[in-house]
Amino acid sequence: MLDIKKIESDFDSVKKSLGNRNFDVSILEELLLLNKSRKNLTTASETKKADINKLSKEIGELKKNKQNADAPMKQVAELKASMEADAQELDRVLGKQNQILLTIPNLPVDSVPVGKDEEDNKEIARWGTPRQMDFTPLDHAVLGEKLDILDFETATKITGARFVIYKGAAARLERALINFMLDHQGTKGFTEMMTPFIAHERSLVGTGNLPKFEDQLFKLNSEQPWYLIPTSEVTLTNIKREQIMEETELPYLYAAYSPCFRSEAGSHGKDVKGLIRMHQFNKVEMVSICSPSQSEEIHQKMVKSATEILEKLGLPYRTLALCTGDMGFASQKTFDLEVWVPSQNKYREISSISNCGDFQARRASIRFRTKEGKVEFAHTLNGSGLAVGRTVVAILENYQQKDGSVLIPEVLQSYMGGMKVISK
RNA sequence: GGAGGACUGGCCGAGUGGUUUAAGGCAACAGUUUUGAAAACUGUCGUGGGUUAACGCCUACCUGGGGUUCGAAUCCCUAGUCCUCCGCCA
Numbered sequence: 227m228l229d230i231k232k233i234e235s236d237f238d239s240v241k242k243s244l245g246n247r248n249f250d251v252s253i254l255e256e257l258l259l260l261n262k263s264r265k266n267l268t269t270a271s272e273t274k275k276a277d278i279n280k281l282s283k284e285i286g287e288l289k290k291n292k293q294n295a296d297a298p299m300k301q302v303a304e305l306k307a308s309m310e311a312d313a314q315e316l317d318r319v320l321g322k323q324n325q326i327l328l329t330i331p332n333l334p335v336d337s338v339p340v341g342k343d344e345e346d347n348k349e350i351a352r353w354g355t356p357r358q359m360d361f362t363p364l365d366h367a368v369l370g371e372k373l374d375i376l377d378f379e380t381a382t383k384i385t386g387a388r389f390v391i392y393k394g395a396a397a398r399l400e401r402a403l404i405n406f407m408l409d410h411q412g413t414k415g416f417t418e419m420m421t422p423f424i425a426h427e428r429s430l431v432g433t434g435n436l437p438k439f440e441d442q443l444f445k446l447n448s449e450q451p452w453y454l455i456p457t458s459e460v461t462l463t464n465i466k467r468e469q470i471m472e473e474t475e476l477p478y479l480y481a482a483y484s485p486c487f488r489s490e491a492g493s494h495g496k497d498v499k500g501l502i503r504m505h506q507f508n509k510v511e512m513v514s515i516c517s518p519s520q521s522e523e524i525h526q527k528m529v530k531s532a533t534e535i536l537e538k539l540g541l542p543y544r545t546l547a548l549c550t551g552d553m554g555f556a557s558q559k560t561f562d563l564e565v566w567v568p569s570q571n572k573y574r575e576i577s578s579i580s581n582c583g584d585f586q587a588r589r590a591s592i593r594f595r596t597k598e599g600k601v602e603f604a605h606t607l608n609g610s611g612l613a614v615g616r617t618v619v620a621i622l623e624n625y626q627q628k629d630g631s632v633l634i635p636e637v638l639q640s641y642m643g644g645m646k647v648i649s650k
Numbered sequence: 651g652g653a654g655g656a657c658u659g660g661c662c663g664a665g666u667g668g669u670u671u672a673a674g675g676c677a678a679c680a681g682u683u684u685u686g687a688a689a690a691c692u693g694u695c696g697u698g699g700g701u702u703a704a705c706g707c708c709u710a711c712c713u714g715g716g717g718u719u720c721g722a723a724u725c726c727c728u729a730g731u732c733c734u735c736c737g738c739c740a
Contacts (some may be wrong), residue, residue, distance in 0.1 A: 256666095269700055269708095272699085272700060272708060273708075275710090276708055279709090281720075282721045283666080284720095286669095286720085287668085287715095287721050289668080290668075301720095302720050306720085468697070470660090470697080472660095591698095593697095594728090599679085600675090628700085
């Protein structure tokens with residue numbers, strides 16, 4: 227959520243920034259009008275309330291002394307009627323203002339490249355060289371079915387499209403990766419967490435998934451407004467919701483494994499085959515809650531930690547700085563990591579690491595007290611470290627052999643009971 | 651799932667309709683004292699909103715929401731959470 231005071235005071239620059247994000251800025255004018263009327267109504271109704279409070283005290287005195295209080299009581303009744311009209315209008319205006327504020331994306335910071343869509347993202351680093359293969363690489367889904375370790379058909383029977391059953395070595399590989407990634411994050415100072423996989427509506431509003439992106443979530447048919455989490459960013463970030471921390475506590479660095487549930491509404495026809503786009507996938511997530519002065523350095527630290535996983539696994543990747551038009555709703559700056567996928571002959575996203583600034587902290591009221599005693603909003607960051615299913619894709623494809631077997635990266639072998647190769 | 655009880659500031663805790671403008675204590679911070687520390691003493695000590703050049707003033711908040719009343723921490727309704735007991739259960 228943006229600060230309404232900032233929208234008011236820096237109107238032109240806010241408008242320009244949001245325009246760069248392909249956001250329809252026409253609503254901003256309305257927002258300013260609403261805010262003005264919110265202030266007027268607040269002043270009006272609070273002045274009346276102050277008068278009522280005074281009169282009520284007088285009434286108390288009069289009654290205590292057994293004196294007649296009809297006159298002030300009549301006055302209160304009149305003031306109250308008039309105040310309630312203001313209050314009702316104020317409720318409406320405030321509701322509308324919040325509703326708009328909750329649908330405005332974060333402002334990109336100056337260093338974010340201005341651009342329209344993913345075409346304008348800027349490659350800033352590349353690691354590793356895609357392996358030369360003297361055969362046509364198979365797609366991971368084909369490979370997995372040939373090796374009898376991925377079963378899409380049965381999962382579709384049991385649940386539906388975009389689900390999978392991992393079998394034998396693939397199941398073990400997935401589990402090995404989760405453990406390997408969590409262990410790695412542990413050595414980088416991230417505290418391992420295991421959170422609920424279901425979150426309350428409030429938590430999803432806090433991270434920015436609601437109210438705007440409800441169609442991308444699975445909502446439970448429960449008494450409480452519960453949703454399956456689309457990422458453990460939601461639960462990890464909300465750990466400090468509605469809290470005022472001490473500056474000395476910061477930063478918090480968390481890492482968690484969780485399954486992620488996404489409805490993938492609007493992605494019909496995209497990545498229909500294989501593990502790339504599923505309704506349920508596993509991810510190890512990093513989240514940091516820190517002070518504004520720490521967030522940029524921690525952002526770099528998170529990128530580094532994620533890239534180290536790819537390097538240890540020997541998977542070629544590149545790092546992109548996302549442009550203004552391609553960044554996620556809550557982010558003020560995002561780096562994507564893309565891993566080499568031989569069958570598609572291109573790099574595909576495997577991690578997205580965002581600094582959300584104080585955007586989520588405002589929504590979720592995550593604050594800290596500075597050493598000087600001032601209360602400020604914290605900064606929140608999140609990033610995949612990494613998406614596990616897509617890592618399996620990369621390993622199967624990049625480590626496949628001519629005979630259809632797949633070598634297991636050395637760093638994972640101890641996590642797989644010494645297994646060195648997956649073959650039929 | 652059933653029956654009962656509870657929820658007050660960072661923490662403990664008083665308060666059952668009108669100087670509560672939330673007592674008191676602990677913790678924290680600053681100062682005095684001290685060679686230094688401790689102790690003692692003094693002071694500060696919640697958050698949001700409105701208003702103001704500023705000091706300040708006003709307003710809301712006692713788990714959330716709604717209601718009764720001239721007036722609610724206090725009474726009523728409702729939701730949540732926790733505790734105790736019973737039942738069921740990995």
